[in-house]
Amino acid sequence: MRTRDIGAGIVTAVVMLASTLSYSAAIFSGPLAGFLQVGIGFGLLGASVTAIIFALGSGIPFAIGGPDSKGAAVLAALAVGVAAAVRLPGGNLPASQTAALALLALLVATVVNGVVLYLCGRLRVGRWVRFVPYPVVGGFMAASGWLLMGSAVRILTREEPAWGMLSGLARANRWQQLAAALAFTGALVLARRSRNVLAFPVLLLAATTVTHAVRCLMGVSVAQAQAAGWLLEAPRGAVLPILWLAQHWQAPPGGLLLRQAGTYVALVVVTAFTLLLGITSVEVEARLGDEIDVDRELRVNGLANVASGLVGGMAGTLSLSRTLLNYQSGSRSRVSGIIVGAACLATLAFGTGALAYVPVPLLGGMLFLLGADLLDDWLFQGWKKMERVDYGQVIVILVAVMLWGFIAGVALGVIASCVTFAVNTGRTSLVKQELDRTTFSSRVERSLTETRELIRYGGAIQIIWLHGFVFFGSADNLLEHVKATVPARRPAGRCMVILDFQEVLGIDSSAVMVLVRLRQFAERENFFLVFSGLPPEVENMLHLGGVLSKATETCPVFAELDAALEWCEDRLLDEIMNPEEAKHSADEWLTREIGGQEIFRKFASYLETDSYPAGNTLFTQGETSEFLCLVYSGRVSVVFRTPEGQELRLRSIERHTLVGEMGLYRSLPRGASVVVDQPVVLYRLSRQALERMEMEAPEVAVAFHRFVIRTLSERLDFANREVAALQG
DSSP states (O other): OOHHHHHHHHHHHHHHHHHHHHHHHHHSOGGGGGGHHHHHHHHHHHHHHHHHHHHHHOSSTTOOEEOOHHHHHHHHHHHHHHHHHTOBTTBOOOHHHHHHHHHHHHHHHHHHHHHHHHHHHHTTOHHHHTTSOHHHHHHHHHHHHHHHHHHHHHHHHSSOOOTTSSHHHHHHTOHHHHHHHHHHHHHHHHHHHSSOTTHHHHHHHHHHHHHHHHHHHTTOOHHHHHHTTSBOOOOSSOOOHHHHHHHTOOOOOTTTTGGGHHHHHHHHHHHHHHHHHHHHHHHHHTTOSSOOOHHHHHHHHHHHHHHHHHHTOOOOEEOHHHHHHHHHTTOOSSHHHHHHHHHHHHHHHHOGGGGGGSBHHHHHHHHHHHHHHHHIIIIIHHHHHSOHHHHHHHHHHHHHHHHHOHHHHHHHHHHHHHHHHHHHHHHSOSEEEEEETTTOOOSEEOOHHHHHHHHHSGGGEEEEEEEEEEOHHHHHHHHHHHHHHGGGGGGGSSOEEEEEEEEEEEEOHHHHHHHHHHHHHHHHHTOEEEEESOOHHHHHHHHHHTSSOSOOTTSOEESSHHHHHHHHHHHHHHHHSOHHHHTOOHHHHHHHHHTSHHHHHHHHTTOEEEEEOTTOEEEOTTSOOOEEEEEEEEEEEEEEEOTTSOEEEEEEEESSOEESHHHHHHTOOOSSEEEEEEEEEEEEEEHHHHHHHHHHOHHHHHHHHHHHHHHHHHHHHHHHHHHHHHHO
């Protein structure tokens, strides 16, 4: 056991005791102020159990768990709300029964909080916590700051704070206590700026010493100072909350605990995000090498809260300030966390009487500072960091909590998140990229004539890549976009719009209805709406929703984009190509391309004619390149075999095109195999025949080389434009 770990544990224990005492006083204030001894036991038990469980189970060896200011603010609101809810029309319940019901609600909240956090960790939803909208977190944190400042007023006045917050001080004539609390707040700010880890404990001791020195000089007894609100009215004996609750048990009125469900949700949200923000900050500040497992921390936090609630303790979580204080004090092991928990238990067992000497302005000042920090982070600094819409959500949630409580804040937070998400999703384009056939083609190699025609009229084929999740707003934007696009494609005849869903994650039912309207628009305007790459669940939704239910060719479906684009190219060629021109034989094609009848007659003498049935292989990847082929009729495909043995179809080649020319010209082994898809007739030009032609008929060889260069140049030009379009 290292000496530094022990020293760090002692220093951190002092801070834990002071902060836990302030949280307990904040919760058991106002109508519950007479039962502070129960609140102290509630706080110290929660601090000890949470600190020990975090020390034993957290992935952060120097972690310090315990009651937190944000959670304490929610619990304080819960206690006050329950106390107000059980007041009877003819008078209040006995104070002890009111306090017992409030304590019961607090313990139920702690256990519920633990169960939910543990289940979140067990179900491994920790990473999804990061997806809760930032403004919702900000709204709850800012509301927690406001409630902490209200708790400070409640401690100083022993009354429920009114809207003006300072009015309670005026009614109770506690301006001196307020001044002392604010002075201590200022001293805390200065101590926090100090790099010395002992600054805060020394300040606590100094403030307590000065308070009692002044009291003695003025001749004021401890009892008189307590009655005047300067010292805490704490009993000398420890009170265990579970035993006290058993003695003052009061069955809760029907629905009392259920009506606090919104506050329970708020406690879970605040605790989870305090844990998440704490983990992130510790990773950065302590420069931990490994990423902390959020799910593990959720489970640890859940177990700590369940155990704490069952023994009568307060809800807690990872404390960022105390964890970093522990780390900066030299702790690197779990020993210091156990020391902190043991110190809280020892104080509960032997030292609660000393708490009567704690100055009330000291506790109020700590709560003021904690509340002001949260309001500064989320209101003042948030104005600089957030978009105005997000900042508006923070304000809305804060005001809702201030006016109507956490239930309204939870409801408005959920509604605001849903509305903002829907609006932002609607504004986000569903279209990842958009091209047409003039710059993007299928993997089918066609004749030069057909290729030129497809480029000329390629605007009639529109390709739209979609991505993300399809919602109503984004789908409606897509509908309007297609409506504006289709009229511009009319000159080529019946146009085609391909929607590629390869990168679509899912679709909701409202978006399906929009796509039904899109299909109806396609039928009305007589254009093809082609679907490709549909994920199975999306395709099922489109069938169930009626988008693909009709037996019509208006909305054909293809497994992949290349097949859809090839189908569209074939349809477009059927419309734009002259039927007679389409029937040109290979001889006519070569005569035209090579430079005339006489040149072709001489060229043909060097060619061999071959035919192959479907399924045959023209040449195999890796073999020596000894000939090229001019496809007369039929169709072949270029297939590449990967080192792992997987076969990839690179492109298909139809009639009136070249194949195998690259290997022949470069004298390299075949880079891929060529297989026959449809029965094929072709001309074969061997290396020997080409060399003989170059010697015997150089003018024919030159004409052929020019033809090859022209073909390859057009392919390269289109490939360059395709790459540029994809990068644009």
